[in-house]
Amino acid sequence: MVVKVYGPTYASPKRVVVCLIEKEIEFETVDVDLFKGENKESEFLKLQPFGSLPVIQDGDYTLYESRAIIRYFAEKYKDQGTDLLGKTIEERGLVEQWLEVEAHNFHPPIYNLVINVLFSPLTGAPSDQKVIEESDQKLGKVLDVYEERLSKTKYLAGDFFSLADLSHLPFGHYLVNQTGRGNLVRERKHVSAWWDDISDRPAWKKVLQLYKYPV
Numbered sequence: 001m002v003v004k005v006y007g008p009t010y011a012s013p014k015r016v017v018v019c020l021i022e023k024e025i026e027f028e029t030v031d032v033d034l035f036k037g038e039n040k041e042s043e044f045l046k047l048q049p050f051g052s053l054p055v056i057q058d059g060d061y062t063l064y065e066s067r068a069i070i071r072y073f074a075e076k077y078k079d080q081g082t083d084l085l086g087k088t089i090e091e092r093g094l095v096e097q098w099l100e101v102e103a104h105n106f107h108p109p110i111y112n113l114v115i116n117v118l119f120s121p122l123t124g125a126p127s128d129q130k131v132i133e134e135s136d137q138k139l140g141k142v143l144d145v146y147e148e149r150l151s152k153t154k155y156l157a158g159d160f161f162s163l164a165d166l167s168h169l170p171f172g173h174y175l176v177n178q179t180g181r182g183n184l185v186r187e188r189k190h191v192s193a194w195w196d197d198i199s200d201r202p203a204w205k206k207v208l209q210l211y212k213y214p215v
């Protein structure tokens with residue numbers, strides 16, 4: 001059975017799609033329109049009770065939470081496509097560390113910026129200027145840590161591209177290209193070079209070509 005990915009046009013599902021392409025895993029996609037509320041329909045909620053995207057089906061196996069999904073495929077297909085987990089337990093530890101940093105330090109401020117700068121104007125919801133300012137500040141501090149790390153290693157977990165770098169692509173794309181805050185990356189030499197390197201990978205360019213962001 002071919003893997004099914006729900007909601008490929010949205011950012012978090014793109015984290016899964018780029019992993020599947022890097023791992024050379026065949027997949028098909030199912031569109032879910034958040035603006036029409038299709039993620040709140042009973043059929044979808046049976047798959048993902050929180051109504052968020054993505055969810056995948058791998059035969060009879062269903063999984064949601066994009067970072068859990070990419071870990072699943074990276075492990076299941078460890079010997080196929082790009083190695084995304086490192087070769088030693090120490091490398092794996094650093095991959096996991098920077099995956100957690102992305103989820104808990106990088107993602108929250110960039111997610112707030114995407115919602116308040118990009119989506120709120122579209123949906124008519126008010127943009128919260130205080131949240132925008134706080135998120136700018138937080139993201140700057142986070143990227144200072146990245147700058148220090150990337151002044152020592154080419155990628156976050158070491159001198160190899162991994163899930164940790166890959167996990168930044170979907171919202172990093174928003175940050176650099178659509179929030180008007182690309183300067184937060186461009187002002188940091190090593191972060192800027194790292195972003196250019198990871199976003200230039202054929203797998204990510206294919207994702208952008210196949211699945212246009214909704215905003």
Ligand SMILES: N[C@@H](CCC(=O)N[C@@H](CS(=O)(=O)O)C(=O)NCC(=O)O)C(=O)O
Pocket residue numbers: 010011012013034039050051052053054064065066067
């Ligand atoms: N932690 C989840 C978050 C998923 C998430 O927030 N998805 C958004 C779409 S996007 O922000 O990633 O583009 C969503 O479904 N939002 C609608 C909703 O949650 O009701 C994951 O990583 O899978």
